[in-house]
Amino acid sequence: MSKKPTVQPALHKVIMVGSGGVGKSALTLQFMYDEFVEDYEPTKADSYRKKILLDGEEVQIDILDTAGQEDYAAIRDNYFRSGEGFLCIFSITEDESFQATQEFREQILRVKNDDNIPFLLVGNKCDLEEKRKVSFQEAQDRANKWGVPYVETSAKTREHVDKVFYDLMREIRARKKEENKTSNGRGKDKNKKKKLKCCIL
Amino acid sequence: MGPPPIVTGLSPNEGAPGTLIKIRGENLGKSPQDLIGLTICGVDCLLAAEWKSENKILAISGPIKGKGDVIVTTQSGGVGSCNVTFKGFHIATIGPMKESAVWVEETEPYSWGRYSLSPSSYQQEDPLGLSVEDTEKKVPEEDLLTYFPNKNGDITSHNFSARWFLLENHQATSFNDLQAGLVHLRRKVQGQKEGQLSFLKANIGAVMDQVDTLVNLKERYEIDLPKVGNEPTLKLEKAIKESEHEARKLFDEVLSRKDRAEKTRNALNVLSRFRFLFCLPCVIDRNVKKGDYDIVINDYIRVKNLFCKTDVPIFKTALNEVEKRITELQIKLHEDLQTMPITVEQQKRLIRYLVNLDAPFDSAWDAIKSRSDYINKKFKLIYNYHKSLDKPDPKTKNGSASKYSKYNKTPNVDITIIPACVNFTDEICISITETFPDLWKVGQAYFSGELQVKVEAGRQVEYKHIVMNVIENFCKFVRASLIPNSLDKGERGQFGSLTLPERDEIALYLPELLHSVRTAYVTLIRLDLPNEALDIVSLLLLDLRIHCMSIMFQQTTEQIKQLTETWKINYNGKFTGVTELPIQFLNLIEGMIQIVKESVLSTELREVGLLENQMAQKEMEKQLNNILTAFHNVLNNLSSSEDYDECENGVVSQLIGTPVSSHKTGSKSNIPIWEHRLLITLSNCLFTKGTVLDMVAEKFQQGGFPSLNTPLNNAKVLLEHLEKSILDKYLEQKSDPLVGTIEPSMYLGRFDWHLTIPPSDIRPYIKECINNLINVHSEIIHISPSLLNAVLPQVVETVAEELFRLMSCVQKFSREGAVQARADISVLQDFLSGYSTEKASNYFQEALDVVPPLDRTDAILVEDILRQCTARMKIQVLCLKRKK
Numbered sequence A: 001m002s003k004k005p006t007v008q009p010a011l012h013k014v015i016m017v018g019s020g021g022v023g024k025s026a027l028t029l030q031f032m033y034d035e036f037v038e039d040y041e042p043t044k045a046d047s048y049r050k051k052i053l054l055d056g057e058e059v060q061i062d063i064l065d066t067a068g069q070e071d072y073a074a075i076r077d078n079y080f081r082s083g084e085g086f087l088c089i090f091s092i093t094e095d096e097s098f099q100a101t102q103e104f105r106e107q108i109l110r111v112k113n114d115d116n117i118p119f120l121l122v123g124n125k126c127d128l129e130e131k132r133k134v135s136f137q138e139a140q141d142r143a144n145k146w147g148v149p150y151v152e153t154s155a156k157t158r159e160h161v162d163k164v165f166y167d168l169m170r171e172i173r174a175r176k177k178e179e180n181k182t183s184n185g186r187g188k189d190k191n192k193k194k195k196l197k198c199c200i201l
Numbered sequence B: 001m002g003p004p005p006i007v008t009g010l011s012p013n014e015g016a017p018g019t020l021i022k023i024r025g026e027n028l029g030k031s032p033q034d035l036i037g038l039t040i041c042g043v044d045c046l047l048a049a050e051w052k053s054e055n056k057i058l059a060i061s062g063p064i065k066g067k068g069d070v071i072v073t074t075q076s077g078g079v080g081s082c083n084v085t086f087k088g089f090h091i092a093t094i095g096p097m098k099e100s101a102v103w104v105e106e107t108e109p110y111s112w113g114r115y116s117l118s119p120s121s122y123q124q125e126d127p128l129g130l131s132v133e134d135t136e137k138k139v140p141e142e143d144l145l146t147y148f149p150n151k152n153g154d155i156t157s158h159n160f161s162a163r164w165f166l167l168e169n170h171q172a173t174s175f176n177d178l179q180a181g182l183v184h185l186r187r188k189v190q191g192q193k194e195g196q197l198s199f200l201k202a203n204i205g206a207v208m209d210q211v212d213t214l215v216n217l218k219e220r221y222e223i224d225l226p227k228v229g230n231e232p233t234l235k236l237e238k239a240i241k242e243s244e245h246e247a248r249k250l251f252d253e254v255l256s257r258k259d260r261a262e263k264t265r266n267a268l269n270v271l272s273r274f275r276f277l278f279c280l281p282c283v284i285d286r287n288v289k290k291g292d293y294d295i296v297i298n299d300y301i302r303v304k305n306l307f308c309k310t311d312v313p314i315f316k317t318a319l320n321e322v323e324k325r326i327t328e329l330q331i332k333l334h335e336d337l338q339t340m341p342i343t344v345e346q347q348k349r350l351i352r353y354l355v356n357l358d359a360p361f362d363s364a365w366d367a368i369k370s371r372s373d374y375i376n377k378k379f380k381l382i383y384n385y386h387k388s389l390d391k392p393d394p395k396t397k398n399g400s401a402s403k404y405s406k407y408n409k410t411p412n413v414d415i416t417i418i419p420a421c422v423n424f425t426d427e428i429c430i431s432i433t434e435t436f437p438d439l440w441k442v443g444q445a446y447f448s449g450e451l452q453v454k455v456e457a458g459r460q461v462e463y464k465h466i467v468m469n470v471i472e473n474f475c476k477f478v479r480a481s482l483i484p485n486s487l488d489k490g491e492r493g494q495f496g497s498l499t500l501p502e503r504d505e506i507a508l509y510l511p512e513l514l515h516s517v518r519t520a521y522v523t524l525i526r527l528d529l530p531n532e533a534l535d536i537v538s539l540l541l542l543d544l545r546i547h548c549m550s551i552m553f554q555q556t557t558e559q560i561k562q563l564t565e566t567w568k569i570n571y572n573g574k575f576t577g578v579t580e581l582p583i584q585f586l587n588l589i590e591g592m593i594q595i596v597k598e599s600v601l602s603t604e605l606r607e608v609g610l611l612e613n614q615m616a617q618k619e620m621e622k623q624l625n626n627i628l629t630a631f632h633n634v635l636n637n638l639s640s641s642e643d644y645d646e647c648e649n650g651v652v653s654q655l656i657g658t659p660v661s662s663h664k665t666g667s668k669s670n671i672p673i674w675e676h677r678l679l680i681t682l683s684n685c686l687f688t689k690g691t692v693l694d695m696v697a698e699k700f701q702q703g704g705f706p707s708l709n710t711p712l713n714n715a716k717v718l719l720e721h722l723e724k725s726i727l728d729k730y731l732e733q734k735s736d737p738l739v740g741t742i743e744p745s746m747y748l749g750r751f752d753w754h755l756t757i758p759p760s761d762i763r764p765y766i767k768e769c770i771n772n773l774i775n776v777h778s779e780i781i782h783i784s785p786s787l788l789n790a791v792l793p794q795v796v797e798t799v800a801e802e803l804f805r806l807m808s809c810v811q812k813f814s815r816e817g818a819v820q821a822r823a824d825i826s827v828l829q830d831f832l833s834g835y836s837t838e839k840a841s842n843y844f845q846e847a848l849d850v851v852p853p854l855d856r857t858d859a860i861l862v863e864d865i866l867r868q869c870t871a872r873m874k875i876q877v878l879c880l881k882r883k884k
């Protein structure tokens, strides 16, 4: 009984970020349990994990659903550190939530210190087209600026819900493969150090 | 047995003991009864669990420390598994005095009290007796979890794993140290194994020390007893109560702080939720500064819809703030709206803003009013400006002139200075062309509803009044500056008193000004103004045109008056003896017709033909009459002025010895002698009457003027009179001396008719008479042969009459005298037969009749003389022969 026990399927850690009330929990629950929660209950930090088939390969997805509220901002750093991929959610019916994505993005980049961290910009509640405040183009422009994909979803109708999770996992998987190739074992740490130096230089 | 339960979701995934947890997963039991077990991190929590569905269980966390699985056990599926972990907070980190990032449920205190508060549970010494190493180099807990599933490093736990413990606490400890630790541990275990006795034996020294200490303690206690009394705990109790009280105070403070924090958080929530409202005043300020009024309007409408019925005081305050700004904006926009100059588009936009902002103004109407005020004010301004440039006060002029008079002595009117009234008219025309269309457009927009403003009753009438007023003002200003006579006295004062320039000066500018007014008129017509308004201008135009025409005619009259005679006879052409004068006259008229035709007569858009107007026609006839009369006067003056050669008489008698007529040849000037001038003027008269006036009529006709026969015929009559008077003058001038010489010449050398001198030739006085007539004849021929028939017969007639008078005065004829007289008379009669009128012939015949009859021989003698004389004076005969 030494190092690794049984061979577990690969684990991909996804973190849901975004302002409160944009539908992070709703998306997560819809993805996990095919259910839609009508009432709003602020989240603190929820964990979900299940096995799924990603392109024929069995993997585990670990979802950390976080609090969007300002008062939790201080402890977000801790959550973000463990994330391998991020779904940055805003509600297309609320411009402020769209504006807030900028801050989340910055915080993630700062904590992860990695510009290419798997990341999707997600405009949720696209079933509420008549209440739209954020134009598709506007969001797409921001995503382009960041060099990330932009997808519009509805936790209510389940539109694109699977897509965002699966797309993100594919990116995480691709990222991991790449890292394994460039360096064995402790590559992650090395990469980080290099980056830091570069920045200082 | 069915599938085992599996937990896949925890909400939240961490918390202090007592946290409400939502557990999600699959196969979590088919009913509340099916759920038979629930542990969180190894702690049984089934008691507080609430089964919701196969996928959801609500639970409350127990006294958990560290991370662990959530295991659900069901009757139907057995012991389940777990994908996720729950993390219990270290109990010591949670408490009334500690800050926490999450809200700790405090309402339901659990009975873990002593268990967890026991200091031994967390202040354990290291079992190996080694110092605890740097925590930094710790192996991450997650890794430990994966290495040792379901185990932990808690030495008191059932699932204690030594490896975990070592990796967690002694990763960097050297092997030797670990060995020493092992010995230490072994010894400790050994010591425990050997039982009480051996323990006592091993520690006899220490036990004795303890006994000593106890004895000491007892002694001390007994000493203290009298001091402190029987119940030392009372004091303690009091102290505890006090500290409890203090603690409570402390706790209350914490509670109130929590309350405050809650409130702040609520306020923050409200602020962020209604940030829109609270930020709006600033946003409005910013957008107003940028001029993004549409955004301001949008925001305003939005905020009004959202909050207008609110009762919340803070919202009301914010809303008031917004309203204040909007009111300021409304006032500003309203001012902008009325600040001229401004384009129609700008005004429309401002009106739209104001309407959208529910401004309490009648914006559209104010826009119209401010425009009309602006136009009227501008008229006044233009007027005042030109008034100030108008011929300055003589006083000030002198004052300033004296300054420069040393250097520059030309204060006379400069032709290049355009009169103020001309500039003024020009500018006011441009001004109305520029400003009025906008007024009209705004008005149209207002009444057509384009401005989305309710049109108030009575505005139509008022608007019409405004428009008419502007146009009337414009017309009156123009009238006051150009044709003040068409205004009544009061208005003349009101609309200005610019100096009217001299006629010749204004004539230069009138056509141009007419054009300016017309341009303005065309602009107004294009706007589709009502006829009532256009007619005001149309009337002004008509008056201006009449005025202009009248000025042109007057100017021409003036020019005609200035015409001077050069006395150069034009020998070419059909008319002889004519000078440039009539043609100059014609040219002047022609030029005038051209100008009048171009500027006045032509009718442009919406104008009446000038000459269909009675007044205009009357005025024109009057003016034409003036022109013609002027020319008549010119001719008249020329024919009446003897001033520059009164000393001369053209015809003189060599026989009597009067001085020879002094043709001042080559001296002083080219002005011909009086008689010549008469003749020239006469032929000009004839030419004018017979030809030029017809040409004038023709020109007028070509120019599109109506028939002007009355004035032309009047002129002809006048000219006829003139001709006659000139002719009379000429005859008087010519024939009087000629006739006067006959008698003295006849009796020259003491001649008398009763003397008996045999006649051999006609007498010299006849020759002289003939010569004088030839002289007259040549004079006329020289100037204008066409005058010959008009003049010469008259002269001949007077000669014949005189001859008859002389003959009838003779008292007695001798025979020879009778022969002589008959020959004389016959020769004269014969020679002048070409120009003899019937009256002249009669006089000759009567003269012959006075002479006594002759016998045959005498008659033959007369015949002979006649024949010889005719032969000798062949040239003279030829001269006086009338050409048919």
Ligand SMILES: Nc1nc2c(ncn2[C@@H]2O[C@H](COP(=O)(O)OP(=O)(O)O)[C@@H](O)[C@H]2O)c(=O)[nH]1
Residues within 6 Å of the ligand: A018, A019, A020, A021, A022, A023, A024, A025, A026, A027, A037, A038, A039, A040, A041, A042, A043, A068, A124, A125, A126, A127, A128, A153, A154, A155, A156, A157
């Ligand atoms: N119509 C609609 N409502 C949604 C959607 N996603 C979430 N909601 C609602 O938005 C509210 C907040 O959702 P929640 O998931 O709790 O937001 P979170 O704070 O980001 O986790 C809830 O009342 C949901 O019912 C969506 O796609 N469409």
Ligand SMILES: [Mg+2]
Residues within 6 Å of the ligand: A021, A023, A024, A025, A026, A041, A042, A043, A065, A066
């Ligand atoms: Mg949530």
